[in-house]
Amino acid sequence: MERRKPAKKGAARQNAGKPKKRAPTDQATTALGAVPEKRGLKSAPTPKNKDPAASGQREMRVNVKTAKKRKLSSTLWLDRQLNDPYVSRAKAEGYRSRAAYKLKDLNDKFHLIRKGSRVVDLGCAPGGWLQASVEAGAAHVVGIDYLPMPHVSGSAHLELDFLDEAAPGKLKELLDGEADVVLSDMAAPTTGHRQTDHIRIMALAEAALDFAIEVLAPGGAFVCKVFQGGAEGDLLVRLRDNFSSVKHAKPKSSRQDSAEMYVVATGFRGNEKMTGEKIA
Ligand SMILES: C[S@@+](CC[C@H](N)C(=O)[O-])C[C@H]1O[C@@H](n2cnc3c(N)ncnc32)[C@H](O)[C@@H]1O
Numbered sequence: 001m002e003r004r005k006p007a008k009k010g011a012a013r014q015n016a017g018k019p020k021k022r023a024p025t026d027q028a029t030t031a032l033g034a035v036p037e038k039r040g041l042k043s044a045p046t047p048k049n050k051d052p053a054a055s056g057q058r059e060m061r062v063n064v065k066t067a068k069k070r071k072l073s074s075t076l077w078l079d080r081q082l083n084d085p086y087v088s089r090a091k092a093e094g095y096r097s098r099a100a101y102k103l104k105d106l107n108d109k110f111h112l113i114r115k116g117s118r119v120v121d122l123g124c125a126p127g128g129w130l131q132a133s134v135e136a137g138a139a140h141v142v143g144i145d146y147l148p149m150p151h152v153s154g155s156a157h158l159e160l161d162f163l164d165e166a167a168p169g170k171l172k173e174l175l176d177g178e179a180d181v182v183l184s185d186m187a188a189p190t191t192g193h194r195q196t197d198h199i200r201i202m203a204l205a206e207a208a209l210d211f212a213i214e215v216l217a218p219g220g221a222f223v224c225k226v227f228q229g230g231a232e233g234d235l236l237v238r239l240r241d242n243f244s245s246v247k248h249a250k251p252k253s254s255r256q257d258s259a260e261m262y263v264v265a266t267g268f269r270g271n272e273k274m275t276g277e278k279i280a
Contacts (some may be wrong), residue, residue, distance in 0.1 A: 179215045180221070
């Protein structure tokens with residue numbers, strides 16, 4: 001056991017009456033707004049030059065301890081959130097979600113949203129893509145999500161399930177004309193059953209593409225979240241039939257350990273679009 005040095009004689013008397021100085025701590029305020037130690041979290045220094053999000057650098061890594069009442073999956077989620085440089089960057093730069101950087105990355109690469117563009121955002125909550133669309137200069141931005149979210153300045157949104165029969169019609173009313181870009185970041189909560197999750201995301205992608213084909217102006221673009229192997233089967237055939245270019249992309253801001261990627265279809269054929277059946 002380490003022995004402590006005996007206190008100097010008279011030191012206690014000298015310090016009597018002075019306010020006690022607290023030992024400096026390395027605590028960082030976490031992305032959830034609380035001091036980690038207070039929430040059962042432990043902070044430790046992050047190795048230098050390891051942080052990929054340039055302006056969202058965290059000085060400290062927050063180690064999340066397991067807690068009796070918390071499921072392991074929640075602990076892992078909390079650990080990822082607290083140590084994700086894009087989460088702190090989004091908070092510092094005023095974006096509703098780290099997802100905003102994914103659209104920014106895609107837009108930098110594919111030049112989808114321009115000044116004056118008309119944009120539809122499917123699965124828009126909490127609003128990061130709406131913000132990024134407005135910021136990119138879009139003139140008309142509409143979105144839909146079944147989750148409630150506060151209004152994003154420069155856009156309008158519906159709180160409705162996109163798979164609801166009435167949703168496409170209501171969204172078209174809000175759009176009031178053609179769209180230049182249809183975005184879909186929709187994702188149903190995962191079940192953990194791979195096949196079920198795959199079927200669900202493909203159903204959302206199919207519904208998003210149906211809508212895009214109805215509202216896009218010729219030359220327009222469609223971006224849709226897909227998982228694992230990307231767009232495939234019937235969806236891929238329909239994309240290739242209706243767009244002059246179909247590519248897959250994983251934005252650098254998308255978590256590397258996530259299977260998510262995006263299919264980016266540009267050059268909507270509009271009136272010359274085909275149905276997938278060969279014309280004799
Ligand atoms: C990854 S989040 C979107 C994040 C958003 N792009 C942003 O930048 O903040 C996926 C969203 O899709 C929504 N979603 C999933 N299925 C939907 C559906 N059938 N109708 C409407 N929204 C849906 C979810 O509620 C969730 O908010």
